[in-house]
Amino acid sequence: MTWLILSTVLFLGGSIIIYWLHNQYHLDIAVEPAPPPSNAPLISVCIPARNEERNIRACVEAALAQDYPNLEVIVLDDRSTDSTHEILRRLAAQNDSLHVISGSDLPAGWAGKPHALFQASAVARGEWLCFMDADTFLTHDALSSCHAKAIETQADMFTIMTFQILGSFWERTVMPLVMTALSVGFSPRKVNDPNRRDAIANGQFILIKRSVYDAIGGHQSVKNSIVEDKAISEQVKWNGHRLVVADGMRVAKTRMYTSLPEMWEGWTKNIYLGLRDQTGLLWLGVFGAFLAVMASLFLPLWPLLGLLWYSTGGGWMAASVVVEALVLWGYLIFMRVKVNSNMGIPAWYALTTPLGAAVFGAMMFTSAWKVVSRKGVTWKGRVYEVN
Numbered sequence: 001m002t003w004l005i006l007s008t009v010l011f012l013g014g015s016i017i018i019y020w021l022h023n024q025y026h027l028d029i030a031v032e033p034a035p036p037p038s039n040a041p042l043i044s045v046c047i048p049a050r051n052e053e054r055n056i057r058a059c060v061e062a063a064l065a066q067d068y069p070n071l072e073v074i075v076l077d078d079r080s081t082d083s084t085h086e087i088l089r090r091l092a093a094q095n096d097s098l099h100v101i102s103g104s105d106l107p108a109g110w111a112g113k114p115h116a117l118f119q120a121s122a123v124a125r126g127e128w129l130c131f132m133d134a135d136t137f138l139t140h141d142a143l144s145s146c147h148a149k150a151i152e153t154q155a156d157m158f159t160i161m162t163f164q165i166l167g168s169f170w171e172r173t174v175m176p177l178v179m180t181a182l183s184v185g186f187s188p189r190k191v192n193d194p195n196r197r198d199a200i201a202n203g204q205f206i207l208i209k210r211s212v213y214d215a216i217g218g219h220q221s222v223k224n225s226i227v228e229d230k231a232i233s234e235q236v237k238w239n240g241h242r243l244v245v246a247d248g249m250r251v252a253k254t255r256m257y258t259s260l261p262e263m264w265e266g267w268t269k270n271i272y273l274g275l276r277d278q279t280g281l282l283w284l285g286v287f288g289a290f291l292a293v294m295a296s297l298f299l300p301l302w303p304l305l306g307l308l309w310y311s312t313g314g315g316w317m318a319a320s321v322v323v324e325a326l327v328l329w330g331y332l333i334f335m336r337v338k339v340n341s342n343m344g345i346p347a348w349y350a351l352t353t354p355l356g357a358a359v360f361g362a363m364m365f366t367s368a369w370k371v372v373s374r375k376g377v378t379w380k381g382r383v384y385e386v387n
Contacts, residue, residue: 003309004317007302011324015331022335025183027247029192031160033141034148040070043143043207044126048116049088050078052134055255057087059134064095068143071097076120078103078112099123113203114228118219129213131206131229135255136162138205142251146207149246156241157208157233159201160248161188164343170260172345173356178267180339181360191233191245199237200245203229204254212241227270264363271367296358299329 045063049056056075063073077085077100088100101123103116110118117131128150130143150158164179166172190198206229216239222231237243257263306314306322314321336350 001317004320007306007321007324010302011328014328018328018332018335021180021184022339024187025180027161027188027245029149029153029188029244030247031145031149031251033139033250034145035141036067036069036144037147040068040147041127042125043068043071043128043130043147044121044124044210045071045073045130045132045143046117046120046124047073047075047132047134048078048113048120049075049080049084049134050112050116051080051082051084053080053082053084053087054258055135056084057091058137059132060088060091060098062138062140063132064091064097065140066138066143067140068147071143072099072125073097074099074101074120074124076101076103076116078116079105110223111226111228114219114223114225117228118223121213121218124210127210129208129210131203131208133204133254136204137253137255139251142205142248145251146205146248150207150244153244153246154242155207155244156212157201157206157236157243158246159206159229159233159244160204160246160252161202162204162252162254163249165253165255166343166345167255168258168260170263170359171257172340172349173352174260174263174267174359175256176336176339176343176345176349177353177356177360179343188245191243194237194242197238199230199233199243201229201233201243202245205248205252206232208236212236215239216241260359268363268367268370271364272370296354296356296361299332299354303329 047059047063052059060073060075075088075098077088085100085102088098092098092100101119103119106112106115121129128147132138146158146160149155164175166175186200187198190196191200216232216235219228219232221235222228225231233243257266303322303325306318306325310318310322332353333350336353337347340347340349
């Protein structure tokens with residue numbers, strides 16, 4: 001009876017947790033395709049690029065192909081050591097709207113991306129600034145559509161969640177779980193509520209009024225932050241300006257990583273930076289990592305243990321444990337299939353949830369250890385340590 005009661009408690013608790021985890025992501029504002037405006041203010045698209053030879057051509061060509069009638073594209077080559085600069089040089093020779101800038105050495109006290117965007121914004125002439133990552137690719141009407149939605153929502157800073165391109169096995173196994181975890185940590189509804197302090201932005205695409213950008217001190221105000229998108233969104237919202245996060249999956253796509261090593265480096269960096277400044281969040285992250293690893297190990301064993309008990313004379317109580325385990329498994333798989341469908345991933349990847357949870361938990365443990373041990377992280381050849 002003790003084992004049946006324990007199984008029932010786990011079943012009820014697990015059902016509640018699964019429901020809660022999968023009902024935090026409410027993007028009530030969505031970008032719909034819109035025609036170019038008749039009276040279009042100049043938009044300056046600013047793209048930082050450090051060793052981006054894999055993506056930079058497609059990213060820049062998509063930015064230049066916008067139907068928005070009044071834009072300039074500025075790419076800051078941030079001391080790249082691959083063929084990024086040569087690709088940009090050829091593109092600039094073919095299009096007068098593209099301005100390529102060679103970045104200066106990184107000054108003391110600055111993180112790489114804020115410094116790159118600081119340099120790009122210094123030469124930008126637009127009434128609106130659009131900050132984009134080099135691994136983000138726009139549809140031809142993305143700028144027109146996002147500008148229209150920003151005006152409609154009266155946004156001073158407008159950011160979108162882009163569609164994530166997931167090609168490899170590990171991307172499809174781990175990334176959906178990471179995105180679910182992010183939705184728990186940063187609720188779009190709370191971010192869009194001007195009465196709350198919750199603030200987040202997606203650095204893959206940010207549209208901000210130049211006047212507001214200058215008023216908050218630009219990227220100089222967040223110069224030492226690697227997670228500069230979140231930091232600058234806080235500056236915007238906490239200074240009384242309107243921050244809006246929207247669903248932009250119809251107008252922009254991003255390919256963040258293509259392999260497990262890239263994903264490991266990128267997400268351990270992001271998680272590390274999220275944990276390093278908040279002790280409470282650090283221990284919450286450790287607890288979350290523990291739950292993820294335990295779930296990845298226990299969930300597959302639960303029905304097997306019930307079957308083993310049934311085979312040794314457990315009777316109806318053992319059968320009940322098996323049923324509870326299988327029902328919870330079915331509920332989890334159902335919810336993961338829905339997530340995967342929205343992300344364009346084959347339904348069967350829901351079965352890799354325990355494996356993905358184990359990897360995600362390991363990334364969180366690693367990030368927490370780097371904070372506690374003050375080892376810091378390496379990102380694109382630069383080392384960032386705990387202050």
